[in-house]
Amino acid sequence: MAKPLELINVRDLTICESTGQMITKARNDGVELFFDRANATKACPIGEKSACCKHCAMGPCRMNVNSPYDRVGVCGATADTIVARNFGRMVAAGTAAHTDHGMAMLELFRDVISGKVTDYSIKDPIKLFEIAGSLDIVTEGRDIKDVAMDLYHELEKTYTQVEGEIPMVKRVPKKTLEHWRAAGIVPRGAMREIMEMMHRTAMGVDQDYVNITKQISRTALADGWGGSMVSTDISDILFGTPSPVEVEVDMGVLKEDYVNIIIHGHEPNLLESIIVSAADPTLKEAAINAGAKGINLVGMCCSGLEAMSRHGLPHAGNFSSTEAVLVTGAVDAMTVDIQCIQQGLQKVADFYDTPFITTNYRAKIEGALHIQLHEHEPRECTDEIVIKAITRFKTRKRPVQIPRNKATGVHGFSFEYINYMLGGSFRGSYTPLNENIINGRIRGVAGVVGCTNPRSKQDYSHVELVKELIKNDVLVLQTGCSQMALAKAGLTGPGAAALAGPGLAEVCETVGMPPVLGLGSCVDNSRILIAASEMVKVGGLGDCIADLPAAGCAPEWMSEKAIAIGQYFVASGVYTIFGHTFPMMDGTKFKKHLFEELEDLGFGKWGFANDPREMARLMIAHIDKKRVQLGIDKARERVLTDMADRRSLDATA
Numbered sequence: 001m002a003k004p005l006e007l008i009n010v011r012d013l014t015i016c017e018s019t020g021q022m023i024t025k026a027r028n029d030g031v032e033l034f035f036d037r038a039n040a041t042k043a044c045p046i047g048e049k050s051a052c053c054k055h056c057a058m059g060p061c062r063m064n065v066n067s068p069y070d071r072v073g074v075c076g077a078t079a080d081t082i083v084a085r086n087f088g089r090m091v092a093a094g095t096a097a098h099t100d101h102g103m104a105m106l107e108l109f110r111d112v113i114s115g116k117v118t119d120y121s122i123k124d125p126i127k128l129f130e131i132a133g134s135l136d137i138v139t140e141g142r143d144i145k146d147v148a149m150d151l152y153h154e155l156e157k158t159y160t161q162v163e164g165e166i167p168m169v170k171r172v173p174k175k176t177l178e179h180w181r182a183a184g185i186v187p188r189g190a191m192r193e194i195m196e197m198m199h200r201t202a203m204g205v206d207q208d209y210v211n212i213t214k215q216i217s218r219t220a221l222a223d224g225w226g227g228s229m230v231s232t233d234i235s236d237i238l239f240g241t242p243s244p245v246e247v248e249v250d251m252g253v254l255k256e257d258y259v260n261i262i263i264h265g266h267e268p269n270l271l272e273s274i275i276v277s278a279a280d281p282t283l284k285e286a287a288i289n290a291g292a293k294g295i296n297l298v299g300m301c302c303s304g305l306e307a308m309s310r311h312g313l314p315h316a317g318n319f320s321s322t323e324a325v326l327v328t329g330a331v332d333a334m335t336v337d338i339q340c341i342q343q344g345l346q347k348v349a350d351f352y353d354t355p356f357i358t359t360n361y362r363a364k365i366e367g368a369l370h371i372q373l374h375e376h377e378p379r380e381c382t383d384e385i386v387i388k389a390i391t392r393f394k395t396r397k398r399p400v401q402i403p404r405n406k407a408t409g410v411h412g413f414s415f416e417y418i419n420y421m422l423g424g425s426f427r428g429s430y431t432p433l434n435e436n437i438i439n440g441r442i443r444g445v446a447g448v449v450g451c452t453n454p455r456s457k458q459d460y461s462h463v464e465l466v467k468e469l470i471k472n473d474v475l476v477l478q479t480g481c482s483q484m485a486l487a488k489a490g491l492t493g494p495g496a497a498a499l500a501g502p503g504l505a506e507v508c509e510t511v512g513m514p515p516v517l518g519l520g521s522c523v524d525n526s527r528i529l530i531a532a533s534e535m536v537k538v539g540g541l542g543d544c545i546a547d548l549p550a551a552g553c554a555p556e557w558m559s560e561k562a563i564a565i566g567q568y569f570v571a572s573g574v575y576t577i578f579g580h581t582f583p584m585m586d587g588t589k590f591k592k593h594l595f596e597e598l599e600d601l602g603f604g605k606w607g608f609a610n611d612p613r614e615m616a617r618l619m620i621a622h623i624d625k626k627r628v629q630l631g632i633d634k635a636r637e638r639v640l641t642d643m644a645d646r647r648s649l650d651a652t653a
């Protein structure tokens, strides 16, 4: 039986001090948050292990979680077919989310070039020419508009192409691409791959888990090297490529005497426009006339990461804090677009009289106010949001309680900036990174990414895992809600080098970078793929991504998008560990295929661990294995973080 809610110690739910305070306040106010719902709703043990097939009306057929080969479905589908089909559909859904978002960015790009949309413009023409050049589009002596239109037509294939390889495979290391070709998994267009994935997992189609896995990889690659990558590149071209910026994070960025507006979701176009609205002299004056000192725009989740990386906008917290932030009573409007917007926000917003505003036709929420963002007239929407927020400020009904916690860190490390940072403006290059890996100062590279989840203590695994990795000289690249967990814990500033092992600390001090590099939102995981490709191309670390001393982890994942990301990293050659739960029956051949056999076939592989120290141990062991294979290993002990490390972090925070 679930423990009565009031007895759960807040410290078991989160290590985020601000969220903890707001959980306590919500309990006092009688408001239910998703932590409470997670406690009251035990995870379905059948669904958790993906042991149910409901793809036709002969079922649903339930398998025996503890003994997967005890029975088959009514049609005869085996446990392997059932788990593989369910997993494939998760990848299809995650890929659809990222690619639909990416396609929307590409359409905005087209409308900007054609002049249909005038409120946005091309902010990074250098990147535009670079990407066009990398896709063999002639740039020399040509007008920017012509190059941009050619780029649009080329990139559209990422989504709609029926046959042939997607354009971005030109950026994949040669050997990795040859390997995909041999396996028949180079993606065509995302729409085609998602369609085929859904078809093959329908009743009575593909019933060979090895064959299903191929389409799972192909679909996921259409996300990582397709929809997501195009989304990142086009967003950089339109809104600017991030470069390091110092940013304040955590709920302490809310200001009692300001009109506070939270922007939550994923697409950068809304926030680019609301930044303009909030700076409008008339609206600023309206805020002052309402008794406020000004307008305070604050990001959350991935929208927040985009705004933070490009504009240094403060960030209030990750997914698990989105309801909690409303409990402060200080939020005068929360505006959302797509993805990771919990329906529960509506009720919490209602209780605290916060206007909760949806802005994208794809994602309306019952009871929320919908103000559609039209890209040819974005200010109509964003001005109205600001006005609604000012009105709410004037009529705040409840006392405001803002947690005082704030941390400062450096964010906005794009692939391009890392190149410049390591090599300098004249010889921008990843060579120094490879050299430091070869000489052993840096042991390897880890991507720590992904969500938070009310079923695992918020931020805990992210923070403990990353501490242990850097202590062992592993450079950490971050995106998504994970990046915010580390930012709040004070590990994204250069001071965090004090927690790194001696080799990594030396490199960080020389270059002036933190040991934890925040690369942005979840679609920006594509920046990690490009960085990995560059490491292969620079040389000395093998011929393909699978050769690199690198590993990935999403310790507190919850979204289907995370599964798609995990699979595209695995298919690209990366050992990828997920934490707290994995949607698959244990003891199945399909699980063995993903967790062991894929590596023998030259791909990466999946891994699972519950404890962050175990995650670190697995990742470091893999990195060391790759170092041995590359002939660059040096015997070394794994070190554990201790109290002295904690104290030195506190001193730097």
Ligand code: XCC
Residues within 6 Å of the ligand: 301, 302, 318, 319, 339, 340, 449, 450, 451, 452, 480, 481, 482, 521, 522, 558, 559, 561, 562
């Ligand atoms: Fe997960 Fe992406 Fe959502 Fe955060 S926001 S909860 S998918 S880490 Ni992108």
